[in-house]
Amino acid sequence: MSQSTLNDDDLFGEAASEMREDVESSLEKAWAELPEADDVWETSADNVLGVLNGLRSALDTGDAEEHLRDAKKWFMMGQRADAFEDADDLEEEIEQLGTVIEDIGDAGEQVGALTSTIPGLRSTLEDAHAADDAADEDDADEAEAEAEEATADD
Template sequence: MSQSGLDDEELFGEAATEIRADVEDHLAGAREALPSASAVWDVEADNTLGVLNGLRTALAVEEVEAHLRDAKKWYTIGERADAFEDADDLADEIERIEDVLDDLEEVSDAVADLASAIPELRGELEELHAAADESADGTADGE
C-alpha cells in the first residue's frame, strides 16, 4: 500500500473519530437542554394560569431540537460514510432523546391549549355566576 493510502486511512480514521465526538457532544447538549424532572413537577404560582405558564416555560424544547438535529446530521454523515465501527449506542441515544422530545412537544401542546382555555372558562363562569346573582337579587327585591 502506498504512503498516500496510509495517510488517507489515517485521515479517515481521524475524521470518523471527530464525527463521533461531534455526535456525542450534540447528544450531551440535547440531554443538558432537556428540562429537569423537578422543573416540570415542582411549580410555584398563585393560580392555575401561573402554573400552566410556568410549565410551558419549563417545557421549551428549541435548544433540545437544535442539538438533536445536529447530532442526527453528523450521525447520518458518519453512517453513510461507513465511518463508525459500532454506532448502536449513538442510534439508541438519538432514539431515546427523540422519544422524550416527542413527549415534551405533546405535553407542551396540551399545556398551551389549557393555558388558552382556562381564562375563557373563568370568564364564562364569572358571567354565569354574576347573572345568577343578579337574578337572585332581583327575585329577593321583588318579594
C-alpha cells in the same frame, strides 16, 4: 500497500473518530438543554394561570432540537461513509432524545392551549354565577312581594 494508502486509512479513522465525538457532543448538549424534572413538577404560582405559564416556560427545550439535528446530521454522514464500527448506541440515543423532545413539545402545546382557554372559562363561569345570583335575587324579591301581598290581604 503504499504510504499514501496508510495515511488515507489513518485519516479516515481519525475522521470517523471525530465524527462520533461530534455526534456524542451534540447529544450531550441537547440533553443539557432539556428542562429538569423538578422544573416541570414544582411551582410557586398563586393561581392556575400562573402555574400554566410557569409550566409552559419550564417546557422550553432551548436549543435541544438544533443540537439533535446536528447529531443526526453527523450520524447520517458517518453511517453512509461506513465510518462507525458500532453505532447502535448512537442511533438508540438519537431516537430516545427525539422522543423526549417530541413529548415535551406536545406537553407544551397542551399547556399553551389551556393557558389560552382558562381565562375565558373563568370569565364564562363568573358570568354564569352572576346571572344565577341575579336570578336568585329576583326570585327572592318576588317571593317577598308575594308574602307582603298575602299579608296585606289578611
